Amino acid sequence: MSGIVSGHVTSPRGVRAAGGHCGIKPSRPDLALVVTAAPAAAAACFTTNRVQAAPVLVSREQVRGGRAQAVVINSGNANACTGEQGRRDAWEMVDLVARALGISRALVLVASTGVIGVPLPRERLRSGIPALAASLGPHGEQAAEAILTTDAFPKTGAVQIEIGGHAVTLGGMAKGAGMIHPRMATTLSLVTTDAAVDPPLLQRALRFAVGRSFNRISVDGDTSTNDTIFLLATGAAGAALLRSPEDPGFAEFQDALVALTQHLAHQIVRDGEGATKVIAVTVSGAASDEDARRAGEAITTSPLVKTAAYGMEPNWGRILAAVGRSGAEVDPARVAVSVGGVHLVEGGVGHGERMPAAAQAMRAPEFAIDVDLGLGMGSWSGWTCDLTEAYVRLNSGSMT
Structure with missing residues (x-):
């Protein structure tokens, strides 16, 4: 498999896109449209938050058919907690796209991101969506810019296989x-491919990839009302249709999808609000994979671990405390902890003389926390970032 290359949602054959400003935000791009040349196989994963935005409810219904041809995404307004009007507004976005493209409304998916509880400015979408439909082209970068909110940069990438x-x-x-703390969903993401994949297999492949990428990141432990990932497969590459996991080429496709979603997820952590560090967390030696996940998520969501990372303080006690409260089976006498490749705890006993070396390793923009529970073969890996004063500033006035 080839590695990650520079690319966008328009890199696969048969995909066009556009992005622009329609007036939801004061000035920055706020509307994206991605369209395939013909109806494509479609799959999706959504937030598990019980409070779900109108576009999530609408797209859940739309994607059941397993086909789609267009995805419209607005930023600056989540259209969440907006009642029945919000549901009607999401359906209107669907209809505006369908009319502008001359396709069935059943082939349109919708997503939104931004402030919760504010009605969508429908009149701006009524002019913005037709304008984007008229300017479709190889404009994947424009679309990626248009879906951003507090992001510092767009997250894009591509993978090529045979x-x-x-x-x-x-x-x-x-x-x-x-x-950012997805739990079987993601943030807002769209993946396209020119492979030909049967919709049920495409859904299986997406869930597997999300479980090894977006579901293993955490910036702040909060799961959004709008988390959505779409996957569209056009079949335009001319390769044989993949119907079964045993079909030649499916393993390569699955590996490529995991690599791309991990690349996108890693960029999200790197761009965590106020973040200065990316931390790769690995738990091994657990009694089960589920125990490893519990311990790993306790570390990635611990404010004390994350603030210590910001201060470049290798406080291994905070790591052990997070593991101990995680619900995973733990024998303290068997635990080993490494920070930045420096072994700080062995057999449950700390090595204070190694702290300066670990502190030095934590100065790097990315470093690892490795925990071995010494109990079995269970393992898990994920990514988080540090917690800084900038995160507090960004989130103490987001509605003003």
């Missing part, structure tokens, strides 16, 4: 910097 002698491309974009 299936049956045919070059196949996957391209993606994502947004997210705060309210």
